[in-house]
Amino acid sequence: MDNKTTLKKKITVLFALIMLAVMLIAFFFVYFVSRSGLDRNISSLLVTTVEENLQEIDIEDEYDEDEKQLKAGDKYIEFDDDFSFNSNEVSLALYSVKGKSAKLFSGTDINRDFNISLSFKDGDVRTVSTDGVRYFVYDANVIDGYWLRGVIPDASEQMMFSTAMRTFLIAFPIIFLFGVVVTYLMLSRSLAPVEDIAGMAREIGMSNDLKRRVDVKADSREIEELADAFNGMLQRLENSFDVQRQFISDASHELRTPMSVILAQCEYLLEDGADPEDYPDGLEVIRRQSTVMSGLISDILELSRIKNNSDRYKRERIDLSELLRDACQDYSKIREKNISLEYEIEDGVFIEGDRGLISSMAGNLVMNAYRYGKENGYIHVGLAKSGDTALVYVKDDGIGIDKKHQKKIFDRFYQVDRYANSRGSGLGLSMVKDIVSWHSGSIEVVSEPGMGSVFTVKLPISH
Ligand code: ADP
Numbered sequence: 001m002d003n004k005t006t007l008k009k010k011i012t013v014l015f016a017l018i019m020l021a022v023m024l025i026a027f028f029f030v031y032f033v034s035r036s037g038l039d040r041n042i043s044s045l046l047v048t049t050v051e052e053n054l055q056e057i058d059i060e061d062e063y064d065e066d067e068k069q070l071k072a073g074d075k076y077i078e079f080d081d082d083f084s085f086n087s088n089e090v091s092l093a094l095y096s097v098k099g100k101s102a103k104l105f106s107g108t109d110i111n112r113d114f115n116i117s118l119s120f121k122d123g124d125v126r127t128v129s130t131d132g133v134r135y136f137v138y139d140a141n142v143i144d145g146y147w148l149r150g151v152i153p154d155a156s157e158q159m160m161f162s163t164a165m166r167t168f169l170i171a172f173p174i175i176f177l178f179g180v181v182v183t184y185l186m187l188s189r190s191l192a193p194v195e196d197i198a199g200m201a202r203e204i205g206m207s208n209d210l211k212r213r214v215d216v217k218a219d220s221r222e223i224e225e226l227a228d229a230f231n232g233m234l235q236r237l238e239n240s241f242d243v244q245r246q247f248i249s250d251a252s253h254e255l256r257t258p259m260s261v262i263l264a265q266c267e268y269l270l271e272d273g274a275d276p277e278d279y280p281d282g283l284e285v286i287r288r289q290s291t292v293m294s295g296l297i298s299d300i301l302e303l304s305r306i307k308n309n310s311d312r313y314k315r316e317r318i319d320l321s322e323l324l325r326d327a328c329q330d331y332s333k334i335r336e337k338n339i340s341l342e343y344e345i346e347d348g349v350f351i352e353g354d355r356g357l358i359s360s361m362a363g364n365l366v367m368n369a370y371r372y373g374k375e376n377g378y379i380h381v382g383l384a385k386s387g388d389t390a391l392v393y394v395k396d397d398g399i400g401i402d403k404k405h406q407k408k409i410f411d412r413f414y415q416v417d418r419y420a421n422s423r424g425s426g427l428g429l430s431m432v433k434d435i436v437s438w439h440s441g442s443i444e445v446v447s448e449p450g451m452g453s454v455f456t457v458k459l460p461i462s463h
Pocket of ligand 1: 368369372373396398399400401409410414415416417424425426427428429430453
């Protein structure tokens with residue numbers, strides 16, 4: 001983990017690279033645009049200077065000693081007063097050219113190397129580089145064999161060292177460094193809460209104290225959301241650990257009772273002088289308690305499977321009408337306490353879910369109705385469609401449930417009258433509740449002590 005670069009460094013480097021690229025692009029853009037503009041200006045300055053000076057040259061047939069004249073073949077080249085070999089930074093020179101060879105005739109030779117060797121050509125601005133300097137060259141023909149050449153050095157090198165350019169070159173690294181430092185500092189400040197969260201998470205992990213929460217003062221929404229999400233996760237973890245702890249403690253408590261009865265019976269039967277005639281009764285007690293334990297254990301297993309969303313349950317389209325009708329036909333044969341079971345099932349109600357779980361849900365509700373029903377009582381099971389919801393209800397005229405117990409009966413191991421009901425585990429309704437929520441539904445009870453209860457399950461319909 002330590003050899004990985006921090007986010008801060010990564011973003012700063014990225015920012016530095018982007019800044020560098022933008023500045024270089026800006027620099028080259030400015031450089032080339034101004035350079036091409038400058039080239040154009042220099043070219044036209046060169047052409048006008050040469051052409052203007054050409055106007056100041058006359059060709060005479062006769063020699064005039066009052067004028068500045070040079071003999072060129074059988075003619076005289078006469079320079080007027082306004083002629084200058086050095087005007088507007090353009091250096092002018094007159095060359096006599098014979099075939100391929102050229103000779104300086106008058107003026108300053110800026111650079112012998114190319115001035116002589118570069119062929120003379122009328123009307124074109126050319127560039128020549130020599131000794132690392134670029135020159136613009138323009139020739140004008142004076143008379144046959146005589147050429148006026150203007151040369152001006154490229155000014156872009158000068159431009160490079162102009163004040164503006166120098167300022168730019170000095171400012172560039174300063175802006176760059178400033179940008180990088182400011183970015184790094186801002187990132188350090190913004191990401192400090194993330195480091196705080198990581199530190200707190202590590203501390204919470206080490207102390208195993210899920211009650212603690214991350215307390216971060218962040219000025220950015222993302223970090224606040226991260227802290228909230230982290231706290232939310234801690235809360236859910238704490239809740240699920242609490243539920244699990246409670247479940248384990250309840251389950252061991254529930255198992256301890258039948259276990260102690262079995263142990264006591266075994267000890268009694270193994271005692272010296274125990275009456276063999278008591279053996280069948282004792283074994284019967286052991287068998288009964290073992291049945292309770294085994295029921296409890298399979299209920300616990302079933303519950304934990306539903307809770308853990310085990311893959312063993314499928315979500316498929318189920319004909320709920322058909323499933324309930326078949327189940328009710330079977331349940332109606334129970335006839336416990338001479339209770340009669342009737343059902344009213346609407347046809348064609350489909351849901352998305354697990355057949356086994358839905359059967360188990362219906363079975364639990366109906367078996368409770370029998371268990372807590374009156375002698376010669378009745379049970380009504382119904383299925384109806386209401387909009388997008390399937391309503392399953394199980395109604396009995398049994399002992400009913402007091403208001404104060406109604407909320408708790410869906411809790412694990414909760415029994416209203418533990419002693420009157422030695423067959424139950426108190427897990428049935430909590431299992432029903434889990435099955436219903438696995439199917440994205442809800443369950444409620446309406447009950448009146450002494451009058452009976454109605455359990456209504458709402459499940460989303462599959463179209
Ligand atoms: P169990 O039936 O195994 O005790 P349940 O979770 O199924 O556990 O039910 C919890 C408690 O709710 C029961 O102990 C009982 O007191 C009460 N109860 C459930 N169904 C009914 C009913 N139809 N009529 C009256 N009381 C009921």
